[in-house]
Amino acid sequence: MASLPLKLVAFAGILIHICLCIQVEAYASLLDRITALPGQPQVGFQQYSGYVTVDEKKQRALFYYFAEAETDPASKPLVLWLNGGPGCSSLGVGAFSENGPFRPNGQVLVRNEYSWNREANMLFLETPIGVGFSYSKDASSYQGVGDKITARDNLVFLKNWFLKFPQYRNRSLFITGESYAGHYIPQLADLMLEFNKKEELFNLKGIALGNPVLEFATDFNSRAEFFWSHGLISDATYTMFTSFCNYSRYVSEYYRGSVSPICSRVMSLVSRETSRFVDKYDVTLDVCISSVLSQSKVLTPKQVGETTVDVCVEDETVNYLNRKDVQKALHARLVGVRGWAVCSNILDYELLDLEIPTITVVGKLVKAGIPVMVYSGDQDSVIPLTGSRKLVNGLAKELKLETTVPYRVWFEGQQVGGWTQVYGNILSFATIRGASHEAPFSQPERSLVLFEAFLDSRPLPEAF
Ligand SMILES: *[C@@H]1O[C@H](CO)[C@@H](O)[C@H](O)[C@H]1NC(C)=O
């Protein structure tokens, strides 16, 4: 049935051809429309999901989930969200535990009151191939995927996605995401600006990067001080972690397959003291006991926590997205994998690409007039706020951008939502108080306030 309108087009005359093309495009997005996700509450907005081919020859296709804005989608911007890893899913992490409209809870989905689709049309992309439901029919494609291929595939994805959703072609476009998306996003934005020189396609209005990897050594070496100042390691271990073997050296050795005896010693001390029962992505948050223990194959009943956030949401998402009825509703297929996973087991990413600095690419974007916001969940020890703040500050100096909003608190309701500083009205830094690496997961309300300010290109609320 899907091929019928295409055949008609092939035999039609020019005028009819144009008319039918438009129909075919509309038809294509109709095929991706989600009637309802199993267990979802009734909502007034449309959802779509499915595949966009990025390479016909090798049959590589990326999976997306698109939640239109709750109200008046035609007047709202388009926002692409990317999670990091490299190799983790924007559907499972972003959409279903951070800023999407629903969160899985047992057999059902519950509404996320602070979903970012209150303000924008949210597009979640599982990238690169091998992540989540995205696939390549040729398994050899999973070797050697790195930043370059990922950025190019993401660009091709968007170009082809616009064929399915032509009404979004010239919409204000923002790219947001976190963690390793500190590589994906600036690299993709850079390619878009290049592409726009040939054909004005991407109406890019800004990028926001949450706890991003921007410069490997600065970001990773902030960890020692964060651990130490939060009481996770002793004074003695802190000294070793900063003078004998720092974290960037350890990671660098580890990815090259040769960890030196001194780094090995320092890291085992650090691991022992920090303990695996502390969530490194939010040192104040409880851990999901069943997840931590599953690594040692011990089965325990799920904890009924008293915290307001569900720290076991990852388990819930894995269960939900592996249901056959859910996959059917999402138009998703499992190709070459047994099940959907939060982070890919088959992708063999070029991990040394981690060392490519992207803060320089961010500088290029700012120079081209693209507003950039770097924000930090301030309880994250993986990419701590101190490293990100230093990098943004350094970039502002290099670009000779004056401070336009001095370092100050910002408010969400009557409470401090975090701190912020703006340079040259174009480059911003902000913390989100009490937030994890996945800020919208642990501080959804504050994250939404930050998102709104970012979309409107205005400083964060100064008072209440
Ligand atoms: C795209 O939108 C911009 C405003 O954001 C407008 O100036 C431009 O003419 C539009 N281009 C097309 C091809 O519609």
Ligand SMILES: *[C@@H]1O[C@H](CO)[C@@H](O)[C@H](O)[C@H]1NC(C)=O
């Ligand atoms: C980390 O260790 C490397 C290698 O020993 C060294 O070159 C670098 O200066 C160190 N960085 C910091 C911030 O201590």
